[in-house]
Amino acid sequence: AQKVTQAQTEISVVEKEDVTLDCVYETRDTTYYLFWYKQPPSGELVFLIRRNSFDEQNEISGRYSWNFQKSTSSFNFTITASQVVDSAVYFCALSEISNFGNEKLTFGTGTRLTIIP
């Protein structure tokens, strides 16, 4: 069965500090996708990134960067120079093909990030 572990339940950092959110996954699939979503207090899950299992290049988007390491089954997310608006719950997710042939996401339990002004 697929599993996503986000061991950090809550993290607090002072504004402008860098912070890394960890994500470790388990899968027997050779082809899979990994995702990060942000859930602000409004409740809506906001898509941040999707990464194919064959593409291990790190990605940077503004202050956000992602480190995908297949060898350690990790897909970590770093926010550089954090801002108060980054305060949210962040979810890592793994796609799988179910027994019904459809694709479904397995989410981690989330990491609540608080940026202190």
Added chain:
Amino acid sequence: EAGVAQSPRYKIIEKRQSVAFWCNPISGHATLYWYQQILGQGPKLLIQFQNNGVVDDSQLPKDRFSAERLKGVDSTLKIQPAKLEDSAVYLCASSPQRGPTADTQYFGPGTRLTVL
């Protein structure tokens, strides 16, 4: 482009009552998902529709939960009768098409249900 719409945003009911949630996906999106998110947990898929057909309802408690997607557009999720453990946020999401390319799912704001 309008996002996924859900209503109501909040609902408080007594146990054993019935409740219904509505979702309108992004225009043109063939696939629609309903998730249950219990406080402190990640979302869990309840049911997935492809157009107006059910693709996966393996985690839907069918003795009390039902969902439909008439005409392959908007969808309704119903709970009858509600239990205390149904208190959660119910999220609707949509994506352009079915896998296997892992379409990005776009989520609505959710409906927060409290069962007293």
